[in-house]
Amino acid sequence: MTLDSSANGPSSLLSCEVLDRSxxxxxxxxxxxxxxxxCRNDASWTMIFVSQGALGLCGYSAAELVDETHVTWERITHADDRLRVRRCIEQAVAAVGRFCVHYRIRTASGILKWVIERGVAVADEQGEIVVEGFIEDITAQRAILDALEQAELRYRSIFENASEGIFQSTRDGRYLAANPALARIYGYDSAAELVADLADIxxxxxxxxxxxxxxxxLMEHQGEVLNFESEVYRRDGTRIWISENAHVVRGANGEFICYEGTVQDISERKHYQQQLERQANHDLLTGLPNRxxxxxxxxxxxxxxxxxxxYLTLVFIDLDNFKFINDGLGHVAxxxxxxxxxxxxxxSLRGSDTVARVGGDEFVLVLSDHYRISTVISLLERVLNEIRRPVTLAGREFQVGASIGVAMFPGDGEDAQTLLKHADIAMYAAKKRGRNNFQFFTHDLNRIADERLNLEAAxxxxxxxxxxxxxxxxKVDASRRIVGVEALARWTDAALGVIGPDRFIPVAEESGLIMPLTLAVLRRAFSDARQWNAGRATPLMVAVNLSPLLFLGDDVVDRVCAVLEDVGLPPNQVELEITETVFLGDGTRAVAILAEFKARGFRLAMDDFGTGYSALSYLRRFPxxxxxxxxxxxxxxxxxEEVAMxxxxxxxxxxxxxxTVVAEGVENAAQFDFLCRQGCDEFQGYLLSRPLPAAQITALLAAGGVIRF
Structure with missing residues (x-):
């Protein structure tokens, strides 16, 4: 490089090559x-020039995209987004201006990506309007935004629908925000009304x-309060007791923003505690609540x-043969x-239930939060079994029973006195029927109880x-060829006739018979599948439902595998169907059990998808x-249209x-055609076939295995 300064001003000469801008x-x-x-402004956006980044973006090389050599960008664009993208670009072309649009593309390998396209309509070297732009992958950013949006929706839903009151307040005692539950606790019609009115806490x-x-x-010293109990006024002047849990919210630099916390109405608990202080409420002998x-x-x-x-259920219990023991062995025994x-x-009871001794050998149970008669019956059976277990008195073993009467709110009465009276009447009816049994006050409930007990015995x-x-x-594929079957239990009793699964499955679950019933179905289904798959190039999959209650045991995997091994069917020919309710108890344990099934080679299916609120999270957690x-x-x-959407x-x-996506309940050709167009893999429903005995399945397979309608 040579520098030369002259009277006319500085100048420089660069001894290097001229910059190659191209x-x-x-x-x-x-x-x-x-x-x-x-690209040209034509019907398929014919590419004139494409950079080498195309391969990483969509899986097609630049050569495959230019001049529609292999594929058009129109076809790569997701079908549901094409019209929207075209309108956006056409508006830019009409105005000879810029555009920016988000949409989805399907790559060469079938992967769906979100992209952002920024571009401009310009005149080319011949004066023709063309579109020039840049397209980049924003799938990761889109996922983050979707996750943030979902988190915001969940937080808003929790805030609005929580049963506890939630608030934010200032140091000087003004509410900044409140949820509907807090408004209800304090007697306001809305949270906005509470914030506007309750300006001096x-x-x-x-x-x-x-x-x-x-x-x-407490907030200033500890930064939080826990179980802060106070008596407060509601809007109408009545008093309630509340418990507050709250903390200080601070900004990034430690500055105070607000107090934030929750409020519970503890009036019932507080009044209960006060009553306990005023009177003795428990039986001295047994420690149970008294009258x-x-x-x-x-x-x-x-x-x-x-x-x-x-339902609220009152159960009146009178011990059988107590007088004999009390008189014969003495009061101590x-x-x-x-x-x-x-x-x-x-x-035998849950923490929310009550057992009280009301005198002599009489007890009363208060059973809360039951919404099915069958669960009440199951509990009463358990109570009877517990009472009649042998007891050792004065060195000898005795067995007592009980006569039990049952009355239920609201059908048998709407107040305590009426319900106790009717439960007592039902108890005497139990004595008349031979003791050691239970009777409902209502005739119809007695009939249901008898039917349920008879069904269990049968x-x-x-x-x-x-x-x-x-x-x-x-189950068929898009060509209506049978690719699998779902095994369904059926029962015809000699005395009771045909009994539907909606009747016997709940009884099996509540009585502990669900495991032997499931194993019986598995053995039959595995045996039939082994015969069908003998010599088949593509095995027929057999699907079996697993009740959520099976996951309460420790040996469900071993017991299912034992049946499979005994029959001689490979596990990769079996689909185990579950519903999301298996995760509502101990979800971690359920996932571990399913992971073990997966490791053994079984295929796993989520049944009834779309009916619950947690299915999406488990789709993520479990493969x-x-x-x-x-x-x-x-x-x-x-x-x-909404259902279709x-x-x-x-x-x-x-x-x-x-x-693999399977559609259940397909009942007409229009549904089948729609689901086919959307890419559904398999189909099941009355349009294709009702459940059939094994012999008819064998005949269908022998005839080619194609369902016609």
Whole structure:
């Protein structure tokens, strides 16, 4: 380089080559993460130039895209987005201006990506309008935005629908925000009304002076308050007790923003504690609640049952043969028997239930939060079994029974006195029927109880005699060829006739018969599948439902595998269908059990997909092979656009997650055609076939295995 200064000003001479601008631009464009392009303004956006970034973006090389050599960008663009993208670009072309549009593309390998396209309509060297722009992958950013949006929706839903009051307040005692639950607790019609009206928490809310000051003092010293109990005024002047949990919210630099916390109405608990302080509420011998506390528990239970729509069940228990033991062995032995029975009754109930001793050998149970008669019956059977277990008194073993009467709110009475009276009447009816049994006050409930007990007894006998049959509903692919079957239990009793699964499955679950019933169905289904698959090039998959209650045991995997090994069917020919309810108890344990099934080679299917709220999270947590779209998302899709839209979304989600998508409940050709167009893999429903005995499945397969309609 040579520098030369003259009177006319500085100048410089560069002893280097002239900058190759074309080369720099070409290098820059072809090394960007994304695709630069120029295309014609025609029906398929014919590419004139495409940068080398196309391969990474969509899986097609520049050569394959230019001049429609292999594929058009129109076809790469997702079908549902094409019209929107075209309109956006056409508006830019009309105005000879810029555009920016987000949409989806399908890569050469079938992967769905979100992209952003920025471009401009310009005149080319010949004066023709062309489109030039740049397209880049924003799938990751889109996922983050979607996750943030979902998180915001979940937070808003929790805030709006929480049963606890939620608030934000200032140091000087003003509410900044409140949720509907807090408004209800304080007697306001809306959260906005509460915030506007309750502007002085110290004087308007707390009954006891200085409570707000104590609240703020704890906040300043500890940064939080826990179980801060206070008596407060509601809007109408009535008093309630509340418990607050709150903390200080600070900004990034530690500056105070607000107090934030939750409020619970603890009036019932507080009043209960106060009542305990005023009177002795427990039986001295057994430690159980006495009549006074029993009445209080019944009143609380009635209020809760009326509010939530559950049954409240009162159970009157009178021990059989107690007088014989008490008179023959003495009062000490009688007292020991009462204490033993009291402990057994308490151990049979949940924490929300009550067992009270009301005098002599009489007990009363208060059972809350039942919404099915069958669960009450199951509990009563358990109580009877506990009472009649042998008890050792004075060195000898005795066995007592009980006569039990049952009355239920609201059908048998709406107040404690009426319900206790009717339960007592039912108890005497139990004595007349031979003791050691239970009777409902209502004739219809007695009939239901008798039917349920008879059904359970018949089921036990049918299982012993191997009387349960298995029918199979075919699953077909888009060409209507049978690719699998779902095994379904069927039962015809000699005395009771045909009994539907909706009747015997709940009884099996509640009585502990679900495991032997499932194993019986598995053995029959595996045996039939082994015969069907003998010599088949492509095995026929057999699907079997697993009840969520099977996951309560520790050996479900070993027991299913033992049947499979005994029959001689490979596990990769078996689909195990579950519903999301398996995760509602111990979800971690359920996932571990399913992972073990997966490791053994079974295929796993999520049944009834789309009917619950947690299915999406479990699709993420567990590698399911199949999702079965519930019939509720199929019924009416040919008539209602909203149903069709939801079904389309469910199928798209399944395909995006690389799952086999099965549609249940297909009942007409219009539904079948729609689901085919959306990419559904397999189909099941009455249009194709009702559940059939094994012999008819064998005949269908022998005839070619294609369903015609």
């Amino acid at each position: 080369r720099v631009l070409d290098t820059l464009i072809n090394n960007l993460e994304g695709m630069a392009y120029r 110290e004087r308007r809310l707390y009954v006891e002076g200085g409570r707000r000051e104590a609240f703020c003092r 006074i506390l029993l009445n209080d528990r019944i009143e609380q239970g009635l209020a809760r049952a009326a509010r939530l729509g559950y 009688g007292d020991e028997l009462l204490k033993s029975i009291a402990a057994r009754l308490a151990g 089921m036990r006998a049918a299982l012993e005699r191997d009387e349960f049959a298995v029918h199979y509903q075919p 399911l092979d199949i999702i079965k779209i519930d019939r509720s998302l199929v019924t009416g899709l040919e008539q209602e 939801i079904a389309r979304a469910a199928i798209s989600l399944g395909k995006s997650l690389h799952k």
